[in-house]
Amino acid sequence: MTMQFDLEHDGFVGEFHPGARYPGKAVLYVGGASCDRKMTLAMGRFIEDAGFSVLYLGFYLWEGLPKEMWRIPVDYAERAAKWLISHGYEPCMMGASTGAGYTLLSASLIPEIHGAAALCPFDHVMEGMELFGRVPHCSVYQFHGEEYPYSKFDAAKDGWIALLRKARRAGVSLKGLMRWGYETALLTPESRIRVENINGDVLLTTTAYDIMWPADEAVGRMSRVLEDGGFSHRLTVKVYECCAHGLGVGGMTDEMGGRLKTALAFRAMGVKKELADKARQDVLDWLDAWAENGEEHEGL
Numbered sequence: 001m002t003m004q005f006d007l008e009h010d011g012f013v014g015e016f017h018p019g020a021r022y023p024g025k026a027v028l029y030v031g032g033a034s035c036d037r038k039m040t041l042a043m044g045r046f047i048e049d050a051g052f053s054v055l056y057l058g059f060y061l062w063e064g065l066p067k068e069m070w071r072i073p074v075d076y077a078e079r080a081a082k083w084l085i086s087h088g089y090e091p092c093m094m095g096a097s098t099g100a101g102y103t104l105l106s107a108s109l110i111p112e113i114h115g116a117a118a119l120c121p122f123d124h125v126m127e128g129m130e131l132f133g134r135v136p137h138c139s140v141y142q143f144h145g146e147e148y149p150y151s152k153f154d155a156a157k158d159g160w161i162a163l164l165r166k167a168r169r170a171g172v173s174l175k176g177l178m179r180w181g182y183e184t185a186l187l188t189p190e191s192r193i194r195v196e197n198i199n200g201d202v203l204l205t206t207t208a209y210d211i212m213w214p215a216d217e218a219v220g221r222m223s224r225v226l227e228d229g230g231f232s233h234r235l236t237v238k239v240y241e242c243c244a245h246g247l248g249v250g251g252m253t254d255e256m257g258g259r260l261k262t263a264l265a266f267r268a269m270g271v272k273k274e275l276a277d278k279a280r281q282d283v284l285d286w287l288d289a290w291a292e293n294g295e296e297h298e299g300l
Helices: 037-049 075-086 098-109 160-169 177-183 215-228 263-268 273-291
Strands: 003-005 013-017 025-030 053-058 090-096 116-119 141-143 202-210 235-244
Touching (some): 025 037, 075 090, 075 098, 090 098, 098 116, 202 273, 215 235, 235 273
Parallel strands (some): 025 053, 090 116, 202 235
Antiparallel strands (some): 003 013, 013 053
8 A cells, every 4th residue: 555754744755655576675766856756756666566665755846845956854764764664674775866866875874774776876965056046055965954065066156157158168068068067076075975884785877978967987986985995785886888867767768658857868869778678677686686685686
């Protein structure tokens, strides 16, 4: 039976869909930037359809949550994970794009989350931004009332108009604007997400060149941190030979009918259905291995 959660009564906003594939295991799933409830459910429905229990978690933009992407509480994930545990489920967490960053940060701070799957993630916490609006000069995330250290977008420090002018002078197209903003950001060691603190298996996925932000570079940096540090859990890294963003989520094939706003962007970049299907199957294979206590599966 589907369950609904709201901020006033539960401390988080979400929707739980129980599944029968692995009793006692559940996926805490978050969407990305601009993903409301409907879009988040569309992104993760292939996991639910495969029989997994899924708690879809809103971290902003859902009904009852702010629309601004700054000072978003990681506490939402903590409360949702503790709810799952109190009801007999061991949770891992999964997200794509901005949700992948929220996933990695949450799993690095909350030991009750036993594993993290990050699809096209970035590895640093950045300053909050308002599209074509003000720069609030604060972190995107906070935990237990304290802002997580953040890095600044150097190109955007004088506002969006100045950013567009700088990009034009640098020969950056509008399509490449967001990635360029991340590539020129002033990354600090303090803002790095401590993926080595994650209490469970980790999946990192990216395309060979991510068209939205440098997830390809971020995945490489995180992989080195985990491998060089002797990470004690299973690390799986998947790099897909295409230029896209968000590969591995639902809603990106023609038969989905464009349920996600991003669907046209994926198709425009020439991502074939077969590759989208493979990326989703890789996610399910990783979840199978995680649910079965990290046993190696063919293809991982």
